[in-house]
Structures are given as structure tokens and as C-alpha cells.
Amino acid sequence: MKKQFPDQFTWGGATSSYQIEGAWNADGKGPSIWDVFCMIPGKVHNGDTGNVACDHYHRIAEDVALMKQIGLKAYRFSISWPRILPAGRGAVNQNGIDFYNKLIDQLLEAGIEPWATLYHWDLPAALEFEIGGWLGEEISDAFADYAGVCFQHFGDRVKNWITINEAWVVSILGYGLGVFAPGRTSNAAPYLAGHNLLKAHAKAVRLYREKYQPAQHGQIGITNNCDWREPLTDTAADKAAAERALEFFLAWFADPIYKGDYPESMKTRLGSRLPEITPADRELIFGSSDFFGLNHYTTMYAADAAEGAAAGSVYGNGGLSEDQDVSLSVAPDWALTGMQWAIVPWGCRKMLEWIAARYDNPPVYITENGCAFDDKLEDGQVHDVARIAFFEGYLGEIHQAIQNGVNMRGYFIWSLLDNFEWASGYSKKFGITAIEPETLRRIPKDSALWYKTVILNNGLNL
Numbered sequence: 001m002k003k004q005f006p007d008q009f010t011w012g013g014a015t016s017s018y019q020i021e022g023a024w025n026a027d028g029k030g031p032s033i034w035d036v037f038c039m040i041p042g043k044v045h046n047g048d049t050g051n052v053a054c055d056h057y058h059r060i061a062e063d064v065a066l067m068k069q070i071g072l073k074a075y076r077f078s079i080s081w082p083r084i085l086p087a088g089r090g091a092v093n094q095n096g097i098d099f100y101n102k103l104i105d106q107l108l109e110a111g112i113e114p115w116a117t118l119y120h121w122d123l124p125a126a127l128e129f130e131i132g133g134w135l136g137e138e139i140s141d142a143f144a145d146y147a148g149v150c151f152q153h154f155g156d157r158v159k160n161w162i163t164i165n166e167a168w169v170v171s172i173l174g175y176g177l178g179v180f181a182p183g184r185t186s187n188a189a190p191y192l193a194g195h196n197l198l199k200a201h202a203k204a205v206r207l208y209r210e211k212y213q214p215a216q217h218g219q220i221g222i223t224n225n226c227d228w229r230e231p232l233t234d235t236a237a238d239k240a241a242a243e244r245a246l247e248f249f250l251a252w253f254a255d256p257i258y259k260g261d262y263p264e265s266m267k268t269r270l271g272s273r274l275p276e277i278t279p280a281d282r283e284l285i286f287g288s289s290d291f292f293g294l295n296h297y298t299t300m301y302a303a304d305a306a307e308g309a310a311a312g313s314v315y316g317n318g319g320l321s322e323d324q325d326v327s328l329s330v331a332p333d334w335a336l337t338g339m340q341w342a343i344v345p346w347g348c349r350k351m352l353e354w355i356a357a358r359y360d361n362p363p364v365y366i367t368e369n370g371c372a373f374d375d376k377l378e379d380g381q382v383h384d385v386a387r388i389a390f391f392e393g394y395l396g397e398i399h400q401a402i403q404n405g406v407n408m409r410g411y412f413i414w415s416l417l418d419n420f421e422w423a424s425g426y427s428k429k430f431g432i433t434a435i436e437p438e439t440l441r442r443i444p445k446d447s448a449l450w451y452k453t454v455i456l457n458n459g460l461n462l
């Protein structure tokens with residue numbers, strides 16, 4: 001059966017700076033909070049770091065050739081803020097500008113559209129020390145200034161900008177549960193961080209729209225992540241719990257942009273821990289995204305939990321569970337990836353339909369979707385059949401969502417390369433390309449060859 005995607009559909013692959021570049025202190029780059037976090041014993045699996053990673057910094061030509069071979073139409077990468085501004089603010093590091101110029105030029109040369117993310121978690125360490133990182137009052141202006149440097153140097157060629165990758169992860173995992181940099185734990189800090197992330201995003205967008213977009217004609221938006229929450233039972237209480245979980249996960253950031261305020265459920269439950277969106281904030285944030293960027297990985301059941309009962313529940317990743325009174329679970333027959341995330345393709349369709357319904361059918365790009373598996377390198381090949389099945393399942397449901405009216409514009413595989421998987425170090429492999437340990441040689445897996453066919457056919461041939 002053929003599942004054809006719309007003309008002009010953007011087929012891409014994604015990576016991020018800290019996860020692939022390496023060259024952590026080369027050519028004037030300043031330290032990021034991930035460079036520091038990795039030095040703290042016990043934070044990252046096996047003591048792994050991004051010091052070398054895939055050494056992409058020194059392998060642009062090879063990696064662009066790889067993308068061209070796979071047939072990518074678009075490549076989503078992120079710009080390392082401390083490579084551009086080593087101290088977070090002030091002096092610009094010309095070597096950093098040169099590096100991204102080279103990457104962008106080679107992409108265009110290869111006919112691949114560059115999609116640049118301005119922040120994929122590698123905050124300049126100086127800003128964490130000096131102003132408290134995302135908790136600092138000055139952070140949103142600092143981000144907008146940095147964004148301006150990027151628009152100015154790269155905007156003549158980069159026509160697709162993503163401001164912030166996954167504000168939920170930055171807030172909850174970085175400032176709430178402390179499992180990602182900068183490693184803080186608090187039940188209030190995440191909501192302040194989230195507020196500042198929204199303001200930072202919106203200030204960068206305002207700057208782009210006022211000063212650059214009229215001449216550069218690009219689009220700019222934010223990417224948020226959300227896992228689908230399916231009501232465990234048909235009861236009104238469980239349906240409300242699932243809705244509440246989605247509000248605390250995605251509407252937290254999307255409602256202010258598409259509706260002008262935080263969800264009611266968050267305001268009532270969090271009280272003064274949730275900053276208020278003032279009229280000035282609303283003016284800034286409302287309408288500040290040209291498209292809806294979504295990173296989607298998995299699904300869980302959601303059930304209503306008695307007040308306080310969900311505190312410290314097994315699946316802390318739903319957010320701060322005690323704030324939501326939702327208990328999460330997976331069905332025993334759902335297959336799991338190497339991250340122990342359930343493979344539930346229909347959850348992706350429901351997620352897309354929920355976004356279309358709640359936000360008046362905005363143009364949507366899935367800017368990440370993928371899976372980790374325990375791949376085996378055999379005779380220079382990786383037969384990652386489970387990864388291909390995962391992508392076929394998810395793309396099939398995305399195709400169905402399009403048939404059902406969702407305004408889908410593009411899809412980016414996570415990830416082009418096996419890379420530094422944050423707190424899991426190199427133990428989890430998401431790539432459609434393997435990296436040979438000693439030589440760092442790139443080895444396209446079977447899924448890369450499969451993806452090439454999908455792109456050529458502009459869809460699936462099942």
C-alpha cells in the first residue's frame with residue numbers, strides 16, 4: 001500500500017551541537033553548562049562527556065556528504081551559544097561564526113535546507129554563574145542578543161529558525177528533577193525557568209520580525225516536546241487527568257503562544273509558583289511562532305490520582321507529578337525501545353490531532369521522532385529492523401493524521417548520527433548512522449537506506 005505525503009513535505013534529519021560537535025574547548029569556545037555538568041561525578045552514565053562526541057566540528061564535509069547520500073531535504077542542527085559568545089554576552093568568537101558559515105554553505109551547496117536551532121541546552125556556563133541561568137531576570141535579553149548575532153551572520157542563508165528546543169526538558173529536567181544540566185531540584189524553579197524561556201523565545205522572534213524577517217524572509221518558531229497521554233479508563237476523572245497531563249506538558253508553553261495565557265489547570269494548581277503572564281508578557285508572547293514544532297517520542301496512560309498520591313511516582317518524567325495528581329503507566333503489551341519508552345504509533349496521531357484541535361490547525365513540523373535500540377555492528381553493517389518498523393509505524397499514523405486534516409509540513413528523524421545521549425552518555429543509540437568507536441567512521445544503518453527510499457518516494461510503500 002502506498003502512503004503518499006503532500007508535495008513540498010520537508011524530510012529531514014536532526015542533531016544538536018553538544019551531542020555531536022565535540023571540540024568542546026577548541027578555537028575560543030567557552031564552556032557550557034553541559035561541559036560542567038559532565039565533570040560532576042555520577043551525573044552522566046559511565047562518566048561520558050561531549051568533549052569529542054562525533055567530532056562533527058572537524059568533519060563537516062564528511063557529514064554533509066552523508067546527508068546528501070541519504071537524500072535529506074533539510075538538516076536541523078543547533079548552534080552552540082558559547083561557541084558564538086564564549087562568555088554568553090559580549091565578545092563574538094569569529095572562529096565560531098566561521099564554523100557555522102562553513103556548515104551552512106556546504107549544506108546549501110549540497111541542496112540541503114539548513115534548519116537552525118538557537119538553543120539546544122548548552123547554555124554558556126558564565127550565564128549560569130553570573131545570573132542563575134534560566135532563572136535570571138536578564139536571561140531573556142541575553143538570549144535575544146545572541147539570537148541577533150546569529151540572524152545577522154547566518155540569516156542571509158538560514159530561512160528556518162527554531163528558538164528553543166523543548167522548554168519542558170530545560171525546565172523540568174534541568175531545574176525541577178535535576179537530572180540534566182544545571183542539575184537543580186525545586187518545585188518552583190521550573191515554572192520560573194519556563195516563563196523566562198517563553199520570554200526569551202518571544203524576544204528573539206520580535207527582533208527577527210522587526211529587524212531581519214522583512215529582508216531575509218525566513219520563518220521562525222519554537223519546538224516543544226510532548227508525549228501523548230491516553231486516559232486509562234473512560235471515566236470522566238481519567239479523561240480529565242489525561243487532559244491535565246497534556247496541559248502541564250505542552251499547553252504550558254503552547255497556550256501562552258496561541259491563546260495568550262497559561263492553562264487554567266496550571267494557574268489553579270500552582271498558585272504563586274507559576275509566574276503571571278502580565279499584559280506586557282502577553283503582548284510579547286502571543287502569536288510568536290510561525291509554525292508549531294513538535295518533538296514526539298512516546299505515549300503513556302494517565303489516570304486520576306488522589307491528591308499527593310502521585311508524588312515521586314515511578315515515571316517522574318511527566319513533570320512534577322505531585323502538581324498534577326496524575327499517575328502514569330504503560331500497557332504490559334506495549335513494546336519498549338532501548339530507553340524503555342513505549343512504541344505507540346497511534347499516540348502520535350492523537351497528539352497531532354489534539355494540537356490541531358486546540359490551536360486551530362497551525363502548520364506543524366515534527367522536528368524530532370526516533371528511537372534508541374541496542375544495535376549490533378556486524379561486518380560493517382547495522383541491520384536495525386526494529387528502528388525501521390518504528391519509523392514505518394509512526395509515519396503511517398502521521399500520514400493518517402494528514403488524511404484527517406492535520407496541517408503537517410515536515411518530519412525530522414532523530415537522529416542523523418549516534419551521539420551523546422545526555423545523562424545516558426553513549427550507551428543509547430538513536431542514529432540512522434552508526435559511529436565506529438575507535439575511528440569515528442560513519443556507517444549508515446539499514447534505516448538510513450530505508451529513509452532514502454522514503455524521501456525519494458515522498459512517502460511509504462508498505
Ligand code: GBH
Nearest residue numbers: 016166225227297298315317318340341421
Ligand atoms: C529529545 O528530548 C532531545 O531533544 C534530544 O536531544 C534527545 O537526544 C532525544 O530526545 C532523545 O532522548 O521516560 O517514559 O517518561 C526527548 C524528550 C521527554 C522524550 C521525556 C521522552 C520521557 C518518557 N523526552 N519523555 S518516559
